[in-house]
Amino acid sequence: MDWLPVGFSLAILVTWYVVVTWHDVPEFILPSPVKVIEELIGSWDLLLEHTLVTISEAFLGLFISIVLGTAIGFAMGYFETFRRMVYPLFVMTQTVPLFVLAPLFILWFGFGILPKIVVVFMVCFFPIAVTFAQGLVQSDSGMDDLLSVMGATRWKIFRISRIPQALPHLFSGLKIAATYGIVGAVLAEWVGAQKGLGVFMTRAMKSFRTGVLFADVLIIVLLSMLLYKAVEWVERIVCRNITNGGKIT
Amino acid sequence: MEQIVAENVSKYYTVPPEKGGRNHERLQVLTNVSFRVERNEFVSILGPSGCGKSTLLRMLAGLDRDYEGTIRMEDVDLKKNRVPVCYMLQKDHLLPWRTLMENVLLPAEIEGADLKKEAEAVRPMLREFGLEEFENYRPHALSGGMRQRAALLRTYRMRGDIMLLDEPFGALDEITRMQMQDWLLDVWGKHRKTVVFVTHNIEEAILLSDRVLVMSPRPGTIVKDIRIDFQRPRNRDMLLGSQFLGYKKDILASLG
Incomplete structure (x- = not known):
């Protein structure tokens, strides 16, 4: 474990604490880190309830993104015509501001869980599909030649060489998606929902309970990091031997 | 018996505009290449980089059918059908x-x-x-x-009975390369196959081959066909004799 970032973050926390206490900053403007932890423990039951809702939205959205993103990424890597057809469209979906789309989704799909899943999907699908497609397209022409002389069909060339080679790319997309998943769900809740960390956040803000707001954010950060680490862990197992030297940095 | 017969093989590339080619500019890589290889013969194709020797090997491997002229391998026209071969690259x-x-x-x-x-x-x-x-x-x-x-x-x-080797030792250091050459001679002595060996290393070509085909710079064509009469099994001492120097001189002269 690298202790440098840990130490640095700790230093920031201490500075934060010192400045807030020293200057007597009002809690609704900036609560001290200690206060945030206190709020986290104090409102734990309520926070947990909202967290579970957000987690299920994010997980469902991520799951669908991974399944469809990998499938469509593969299709884009395998069929050039398909890639040329859909790629500009996918890029376009990423340029439309989400805070415009999110209310529309509520209009179309109601106040339930569906519009949240759609928002998460909109955010997470793209990096997965694009990185995988890119990994598949990038190829060593010598390797393809060699396999082809051995009598391999295009599908076999993909199965034997291109797909394994593209896996590290796919995982970098998955890691990006993992960090976006929770935030995507929160953003969707913000626009309209009954439960979830996003809703809880707006309530905390309106009542000037900044300490609870920070506790809410803390949960979002921790969840996102946990998801990221989980993907990294799977990557390490799957890609152990793919990159030269058997190491991924 | 002849296993490979290439007759008047020419090859043009159309350089795409994104690579700096002007409109439909055609670059000639090979011009009127003709040669024959007999069964169980070890033939080297020697030439400067860019002379099209790797392109020629890709044609023999059946990977490139877009050329003029004909190549027949075991009496099969390579433009129409594939013949299974053993193929190896520098990497x-x-x-x-x-x-x-x-x-x-x-x-x-x-x-x-x-x-x-x-x-x-x-x-x-x-x-x-x-x-x-x-x-x-x-x-x-x-x-x-x-x-x-x-x-x-x-x-x-x-x-396949034909081995197509495209600078297989090109990426190795000099010492490893020498070991690999000795060892290839040894293995090939035991398991004979027809070999077409692409290289730009003169010594390597003389040491290993029955015949050396020398190619000109682009557009590549075969300018000399030199028979190497060293007996087999061969060893590295042959590289010190006057006969070797004679071959080397011959090759250098034809490379211009």
Whole structure:
């Protein structure tokens, strides 16, 4: 474990604490880190309830993104015509501001869980599909030649060489998606929902309970990091031997 | 008997605009290449880089059918049909996530052959190729020379009586390269196959070959066909005699 970032973050926390206490900053403007932890423990039951809702939205959205993103990424890597057809469209979906789309989704799909899943999907699908497609397209022409002389069909060339080679790319997309998943769900809740960390956040803000707001954010950060680490862990197992030297940095 | 007959082979590339080609500019890489290779002959194609020798080898491998002229291999017109050959490039192209054995089994796997049987056939060859104890190693754990030997063993296990080797030792350091040449002579002495060996190393070409075909710079054509009359088995001492220097002089002269 690298202790440098840990130490640095700790230093920031201490500075934060010192400045807030020293200057007597009002809690609704900036609560001290200690206060945030206190709020986290104090409102734990309520926070947990909202967290579970957000987690299920994010997980469902991520799951669908991974399944469809990998499938469509593969299709884009395998069929050039398909890639040329859909790629500009996918890029376009990423340029439309989400805070415009999110209310529309509520209009179309109601106040339930569906519009949240759609928002998460909109955010997470793209990096997965694009990185995988890119990994598949990038190829060593010598390797393809060699396999082809051995009598391999295009599908076999993909199965034997291109797909394994593209896996590290796919995982970098998955890691990006993992960090976006929770935030995507929160953003969707913000626009309209009954439960979830996003809703809880707006309530905390309106009542000037900044300490609870920070506790809410803390949960979002921790969840996102946990998801990221989980993907990294799977990557390490799957890609152990793919990159030269058997190491991924 | 002639196994490969190439007649008046010419090749043009159209350079795409994104690579700096002007409108439909055609670049000639090969012009009127004709040669014959006999069964179990070891023939080197020697020439400066960019003369089209790798392109020629890709044609022999059946990877490129867009050329003028004809190439017949075992009486098959390569424009119409493919002939199974053994093919090897400068890079070892071992899959890093497979063990050495799994890499060597690749040709059999692609053909859908019985892998257990193939592994039994490969095992005694591992010893010959100096890879005996490394069956379960992954390529990154092997030295450059070992990886190249593994790649050559995999090439040997491909179906076909003709070996097409495209600068197989080009990426190796001088010492490893010499060891690989000695060792190739040894292996080839035991398992004869027809070999077409592309190189730009004059010494290597003379040491290994029955014949050296010297190519001109682009557009490449064969400017000289030199028979190397050293007896086999060969050894490195031949590189010190006057006969060797005579061949070298001959080749240098035809390279201009």
